[in-house]
Each structure stands twice: as C-alpha cells, then as structure tokens.
Amino acid sequence: MTPSAETTLEAARLSVAPMMDWTDRHCRFFHRQLTARTLLYTEMVTAPALVRGGATHLLEFNAAEHPVAVQLGGSEPQELAEAARMAEAAGYAEVNLNIGCPSDRVKSGCFGAVLMKSPGLVADCLTAMREAVSVPVTAKCRIGVDEQEPREVLPAFLAMIERTGVTRVTIHARKAWLQGLSPKENREVPPLDYPLVHQMRAEFPGLHISINGGISSLEEAQEHLGTGVDGVMIGRAAYHDPGLLLFADEQVFGEAPSGKTRRDVVDAMRPYIAAHLEAGGKLAQITRHMLGLFQGRPGARAWRRILSEQAHREDAGLEVLERALDALPETSLAA
Template sequence: MKNNAQKAARLSVAPMMDWTDRHCRYLHRLLSHEALLYTEMVTSPALVRGGALHLLKHSQQEHPLALQLGGSDPQELAQAAQLGAEAGYDEINLNCGCPSDRVQSGAFGAVLMQSPDLVADCIAQMRSKVSVEITVKCRIGVDEQEPREILPVFLEKIRAAGCQRVTIHARKAWLKGLSPKENRDIPPLDYELVHEMKAAFSDMHISLNGGVDSLDQAVEHLDRGLDGVMIGRAAYHQPADILSTADMRIFGSGQLRDPVSVVHEMLPYIEAELANGARLHQISRHMLGLFAGRPGARAWRRMLSEGANRPGAGPELVVQALAPVIEASAAA
C-alpha cells in the first residue's frame, strides 16, 4: 500500500488530537476517496507499555490511512511501528512537530527538532522492523533555532536514515511561553522556506502544512512544485468545502460529493456503531461543519448539538436535522 499512501499524500488531512478519530475519518473518506487520512497521535509508550491496542482500531474503508506515532525511544518506536504495520496502516508517521506540554515532558513531538541524530536513529530502527513507509511531520524549527540553518540539517539527517517523505508545518514552535493553541497561530508562517527546501531536496516528497484553509491555496502550492499539502482545521470545520471537490481538483478523478448524500451514507455506519455501544454525539460532533456557510446550516448544527447527547438519540435525529438543509436548498 506504500505507493497508495504516497500518491494520496498530494492532499492529506492533518492528524489532530481529539478530532481525527475513526468516526471523523470515516466521514472524511466518504467526502474524498483519494486524500490521505491520519490518526490522532498515538504514543509509543501507550501501545508498547500500556497495551492500548484499541487505539489502532479503524475500518477498511478509511484507507489510504497513516498512523502517527509520538515517542523518542528508537526501540520502543520500532515496536509501535510493528504493531501499526500489523494493524494494516499504509504509513507510519513520526511526530516531530507537536508543541504540547505533554509531549515536552515526554521528550517527543517538536522537542525532537533539537535532536536530529535521535530522530534519524528512530527512523532507522522503525524501518528495520517494517516494510511500510516511515514518514516525518516536523516544524521549521523551535524556540531560538534559526530555521534556515537547522531545517536543512534536519532534512539531511532524516533522508540519510531512509525517510523520503516529510510534511513541514511552516511555523516555528515556541516551547517556552506559548500554549499549544497559540503555537497554531502566533509564530509567523514561512511558506517560502518550505518551497526552498523542496528545491534543495528535490528527491524528497515534501508536503506543506500550516494555515492552508482552501483548495485554491493548496492548488497554488502544488502548482509551484510542492508534492503535497496537508490541511488541518479547515478540513475539520468545513469538511465539504475542502474534501467534496478534492478528488476532482487535486487528483483529477472521481466526482463532486454532495454532503446531503454523505449524511445518508453515514446513517448505516451510525446504526452499526450505536449497536456496538457508541453514543451518537461521538460521531455527530464531527459532522457539525458539513454544511458550513450554506442555508440551513445553523439549524443542522443546533439540532445535532442539542439532541445527540440525549439518551437513545440515533440516526433519526440526523435525518431530522437534515430536513432544514434540504428545505433551504429547495427554496434557494
């Protein structure tokens, strides 16, 4: 499946904690058959020491699908990568970009930007255990680092260790003084540096992440020579805007996906998941933005937000919430 993941990486949805769980990914896959999807970050200690294999659960429909791992112990990451490969993931991605306190205390995530040799060792160990592709998601630097000096060194080291595909979040991470939320917005974006890295490392597959909130922007970066674009919050909050035309515009295949049809396609999934003990809000919370900016969207969001937590809430609530959207589009 390696080539599938690489082809799909032309457009990907970023791994986002508390957001890109398996219910979210199932929805996103209905909107785009081609884009590469990522899990939330799963830590190697949780898998290897904690035995939390339920974190690897996914459905076959979600492929092409990448597992993002967080960790900094090469042997443990290699074991976690093995578990991911056995679970059927098409790619294993090492997180070198997350700035949260939790990852700092665990000495992984963006902290790893300060230890390129350790990252190279992690990649080498992971590659020795699995045949699926090992990729990296990183920042342009952290704290006082000068990105133009350290990023080429970082890329050289990971390339030498056998990593050929990297996604670069085009902001620094400030580990001291900024919260994870502030780290998503405050450090300035440096898209030009990512394009420079593609010119300097032309043999590597380089994707850009950070601040991209439309397909138009994604196409612009691809047309300028980048291999891929990863979209985060916009793909979550306005999934139809980003993903329903992605197959046609980015991959030159498929057709426009109508979000109303996608809701109908979600109903059997919702029914099956509820039968397995899930609660409606665990699934419907990812669907709130489906009609963002369209007539009827407010009523859709309100009915789902207010009703999905109620005992016994099921697919009929989703159908009910869809009615104002259908009525509004018929009246338009």
Template sequence: MQNLAPTDFQLSVAPMMDWTDRHCRYFHRLLSPHARLYTEMVTSAALVRGKQLRLLEHSQQEHPVALQLGGSDPQELAIAARFGAEAGYDEINLNVGCPSDRVQSGKFGACLMREPALVGDCVKAMRDAVDVPVTVKCRIGVDDQDEYADLQHFTETMLAAGVEILVVHARKAWLQGLSPKENREIPPLDYERVYRLKREFPQLVVVINGGITTAEAVQAHLGQVDGVMLGRAAYHDPYVLAKVEAALYGEPMPERADVLRRMQPYVEAELARGTALKHITRHVLGLFQGEPGARGFRRILSEGAHLPGAGWSLIEQAMGPRLAAA
C-alpha cells in the same frame, strides 16, 4: 520508495488530537476518496507499555490511512510501529511537530527538532521493523531556530536515516510561552522555506501543512511541493475536501446531504455496538458550513446527540427539508 509514488501524497488530512478519530476519518473518506488520512497521535508508550492496542482500531473504508506515533525511544517506537503495521496501517508517521507541554515532558513532539540524531535513530529503528513507509511530520524550527540551516540539517539527517517523505508544518513552534492553540496561529507561516527545502532536496517527497484552507491554495502549493496536508479547515469546513477532490482529480462534488446519508449504515452499526451518537456527530457539525440552515443543524445535533436513545432519526431531524436538498 516503499510501494508509493509522490502522487500518493498530493492530498492528506492532518493528524489532529481529539479530532481525527476513527469516526472522523470515516466521514472524511466519504468526502475525499483520494486523501491520505492520519490518526490522532498515539504514544508508543500507550501501545507498548500500556497495551492499549484498542487505539489502533480503524475500518477498512479509511484506507489509505496512516498511524501517527509519538515517542523518542527507538526500540519502543519500533515495537509500536510493528503493532501499527500488523493492524493494517499503510504508513507510520513520527510526530516531531506537537508543541504541547505534555508532549514535551515526554520528550517527543516538536522538542525533538533539537535532537535530529535521535530522530534519525528512531526512524531507522522503525524502518527496520516494518515494511510500510515511515514518515516524519515536523515544523520549520523551534524557539531560536530562526535559520534555514537548522531545517536543512534536520532534513539531511532524516535522509541519511532513510526518510523519503517529510511533512512540514510551515510554522516554527515556541516550546515556552505559547499554548498549542497559539502555536497553530501566532508564529508566522513561511511557505517559502518549505519550497526551498523541496528545491534543494528534489529526491525527497515534501508535503506542506499550515494555514491552507481552499482548493485554489492547494493547487498553488502543488506547483512548488509534492503534497498538501489540510488541517483545521478540513475539520471545521469538511466540504472543502470535496472541493479539492473536484479540483485535483475531477471527482464530481456530492451533495452534502447525500454524504451524510451515506453515513447511516455506519452510524447504525456503531450505535448497535454501544457507541454514543455524540461521538460521531461532533465531527459532522461543519458539513453545511455557509448554507442556510447550518446553525439549526448544529444546534439540534449538539443539544440532542448526547441524550439517551439518540439515533439516526436525530440526524434526519437536524437536516430538515431545507438541508436535505443541499
């Protein structure tokens, strides 16, 4: 493996469109020193043809951080991967799991599970272009791929292409008839299929994703696979990351308010460069989930962060005396 051990993948936060931007990742890093963080999916076309290299912006505090790419053209993906590696990303991940119509029309995402040979060509081209690890995030199948044999064949093709780390969302994707949101909730979870994959391909680092919400569940999955990727739970209730850190690594759980205060230099630096407060605070709304006063915290930030001149004082106001001690 390219300078990595399986333990490097014990905990990660999933790439989530419109959510895991650089502000979100900075916040998550404060809660979880060990987690691998993933960008939102960036299309290879945006980087190569659109020259939108600003999409690669990230801070040094985010590491280890992976760039997730979407695409299906091996040469274009190789160039995009090189851009990502040159920008300093620790890993390049290929999206073979997103089921949205827009992604399908571009012939990438989950529909590529029907074309494992093409995915293998993409991976090989990317591996030849960069020295950092190239990984794949996929589903357990799409549409009528109901048999384990389909996932088995896909995995064999990935191994032949040089993939050493496979992140598997333990749900099938329906490419027609379900929205992306429904594809995250309706197809049943099949963790056992992912466990079986690890048993039959012990040389592969297997990371499981889908429906995992607690530190206890993370620990249970780690008895079967190498790593666990948290998705929506880490966004809506981000303090779960601190709980997992404590369970896996013995990290002391920080006070929620202290985590937020550690954001102050970052927030003020971003405001100084013209970033609107709302682009940062939308990611912290769930920090006090379950705590008395959490609703008022969310309301004050949601109503005030978009106003002209909104700054750090609004966050202090939102915490108030009750949450300031939480």
C-alpha cells in the same frame, strides 16, 4: 487490503492532518465519504501507550478509511520500532513520526517538536522504525523551535532525515515555541514561512515534501502545489469545513466530478452510525465530527444546533440526524 506504498505516495498529494481529539476513527470514516483519494491520518498515538500500556484499541480503524496512516509519538527508538510493527500488523499504510507537536503532553514525554533539538535521536528513531516495517515511514516536523534559526536548522534537519532513508516529510511552516505559547497559540502566533518550505523542496529533490500550516482551501492547496511541493496537508480547515473535501478528488487529483452531494454523504453515514449505536456507542461520538458539513450554506446553524443539543442525549438515535436534515433547505442538500 493495505494500499501499496505507491498508492499512499499518490494520496499524499493532499492529506488531512493528524489532530488530537479530532481525527479519530469516526472522523476519518466520515472524511472518507467525502474524498476517496486524500490521505488520512490518525490522531497521534504514543508508542508507550501501545508497547507498555497494551492500548491496541488505539489502532482500531475501518478498512474503508484507506489510505490511512498512523502517527506515532515517542523518543525511544526500539519502543517506536515495536509500535511501528504493531501499526503495520493492524493494517496501516504508513507510519509517521511526530516531530512537530508543541503541547505540554508531548514535551513532558520528550517527543514532538522538542525532538528538533535532538536530531541524532530522531535519526535513531527513524532508522529503527524503518528497519522494523515494510510500509513507508515518514516524518512531520516544524521549521524550527524556540531560538533556532529555521534557515540554518531546517536544511540540516532534512539532510539528516534523508540519510536515514526516509523519503517523505511534512513540514509545518511555523516555528514552535515550547515556552510561552499554548498549543493553540503555536498554531496561530508564530509567522508562517511558506517560501522556506518551497525552497526546501528545491534543495532536496530526493525528498517528497508536503507543506502544512494555515492552508484553508483547495485553491490555496493548488497554489502551493504549483510551486513544486509534492503535497499539501490541511488541518483545521478540513475539520471545521469538511465540505471542501467533497471536491478534493476532482480539483486536486484530477478525477471526474463525482456528483456526490452533502445529502449523499449523510446517507452514506447512516449504516455506520446505526452499527455504532447497535454496539452501544453514542450518536454524538460520530456527529460531533459532522457539525461543519454545511458550513457557509443556508441552514448550517440549525444543523449544528440540533446535533449539538440533541445528539448527546442517552437515547439519541438516527432520528436526531433526520431532524437536523429537515432543518436544511433543499438547496443545501443538493450540492
């Protein structure tokens, strides 16, 4: 059953960012074993791939992943509308438009961060998407691109978004430089401007604004929430140290402590992994997302090494997971 818009809105208090090659359906299922409340996002799925290419397999997900949102990439309003309809039919609880990715792939397709230079086109895209579906349509953008002055551009951009009827925006608090910086550098080199995003929340009380970029812990997330922003999106930190999500429901959503351990999480993954292997899948397709589960704990290096070296073998099965667990001291498994 698809969650209600209210449930998705509540979940957006904390979300895991859409990350290409990382937040696939196996990653999201794994993250859901760590947190029941956090909003999860797909990798960016391009509208042309769905509408023209018929690549509906890109929308596959497990109902246990809910609340889960799909992020679409594109710049043709009617094509995005059709892709949004397909995503809603597939059961997604939210459809998000990518206006923030700076990679060469999205620049060549005229979508992602480059769209911040075409606010009228973005308005057309968001309007078409909203008219096509009943689930929430949201946007994820940067504070600006290239030579744009964020303090001038961002308020005008958010005002445009608000006029379309879209009420939820996630802002990556960095500029994107479309020439001269690689996608990796665009995640690290441009300076963060958190105060500007905090200011936008005050200036646009009708918008639900989440902040993204460089946030590496739940403590930092809580600090941002304390400034008045409505939500926090965590990216690479949640992927490389997924154990932090184990405490999200308690620390961010106010739930009672679950008592769940990292061993419990691994145990919860066993049936899912077994079914994937039975269907002809490979162990590494799932365990590559689990490498950081014991980050910072005794035995973490051995856990990563065993999974990295052995899960890629053609005949690798659950026994590899067992060997990796055996390399961990009980103190790491019990917390």
